[in-house]
Amino acid sequence: QKEVEQNSGPLSVPEGAIASLNCTYSDRVSQSFFWYRQYSGKSPELIMSIYSNGDKEDGRFTAQLNKASQYVSLLIRDSQPSDSATYLCAVLMFSGGYNKLIFGAGTRLAVHP
Amino acid sequence: GAVVSQHPSRVICKSGTSVKIECRSLDFQATTMFWYRQFPKKSLMLMATSNEGSKATYEQGVEKDKFLINHASLTLSTLTVTSAHPEDSSFYICSASARTGPNTEAFFGQGTRLTVV
Numbered sequence: 371q372k373e374v375e376q377n378s379g380p381l382s383v384p385e386g387a388i389a390s391l392n393c394t395y396s397d398r399v400s401q402s403f404f405w406y407r408q409y410s411g412k413s414p415e416l417i418m419s420i421y422s423n424g425d426k427e428d429g430r431f432t433a434q435l436n437k438a439s440q441y442v443s444l445l446i447r448d449s450q451p452s453d454s455a456t457y458l459c460a461v462l463m464f465s466g467g468y469n470k471l472i473f474g475a476g477t478r479l480a481v482h483p
Numbered sequence: 484g485a486v487v488s489q490h491p492s493r494v495i496c497k498s499g500t501s502v503k504i505e506c507r508s509l510d511f512q513a514t515t516m517f518w519y520r521q522f523p524k525k526s527l528m529l530m531a532t533s534n535e536g537s538k539a540t541y542e543q544g545v546e547k548d549k550f551l552i553n554h555a556s557l558t559l560s561t562l563t564v565t566s567a568h569p570e571d572s573s574f575y576i577c578s579a580s581a582r583t584g585p586n587t588e589a590f591f592g593q594g595t596r597l598t599v600v
Contacts, residue, residue: 401585401586402585402586402587404588404589406591412593412594413489413576413591413592413593413594414527414576414591415591416588416589416590416591419586419588421585421586458526458527460589462585462587462589464583464584464585466540467583468515468532468534468540468583469515469517469532469580469583469584469587470517470529470532471517471529471578471580471589472529473519473526473527473529474526475525475526476526
């Protein structure tokens with residue numbers, strides 16, 4: 371089983387719609403979860419971090435965390451063509467005295483006008 | 484977010500030579516730095532985690548003698564690809580965080596595209 375799993379997509383949504391991106395993880399004791407956005411040929415950019423169960427909202431983005439189900443999601447409201455990118459879910463694992471930031475394979479989002 | 488600078492952004496080298504990539508945290512002290520490589524249309528593969536002043540912890544399958552990581556100060560980590568070969572061509576990205584432990588955000592450098600000819 372992969373440590374962090376995402377649907378590779380592509381996820382195609384019309385402009386103005388809600389895009390829903392999902393991620394599951396295997397390490398039950400992980401406490402820190404992140405969503406990054408990566409445009410083609412560029413390095414990842416941090417969008418959201420979430421550490422507690424429930425929802426966390428930042429502008430058009432809402433991250434949701436359910437530790438019991440080992441599930442984290444990202445909702446993008448009012449999707450724009452500029453949101454078209456690969457979205458990477460990352461889980462911070464603390465083991466043996468050091469951190470490991472592990473990424474999922476990423477979900478490619480395409481927002482069409 | 485915090486600023487992490489990675490240099491060079493692109494490098495072309497001859498097979499058998501070594502290449503050094505620098506990663507600097509510009510506005511915070513980076514206790515931990517992560518080094519990743521990424522192949523086209525693939526996700527980031529963690530190569531190693533380095534903590535300032537101690538040896539890097541390498542992931543399984545990553546050759547320590549091939550990919551030398553040094554984290555000599557709280558603002559600088561370097562990755563040296565030794566005796567590079569064409570199969571080492573990839574996008575290398577560093578990430579830095581201010582703390583070790585949970586609830587720690589990590590910020591990425593711009594990445595280095597290495598081409599070995």
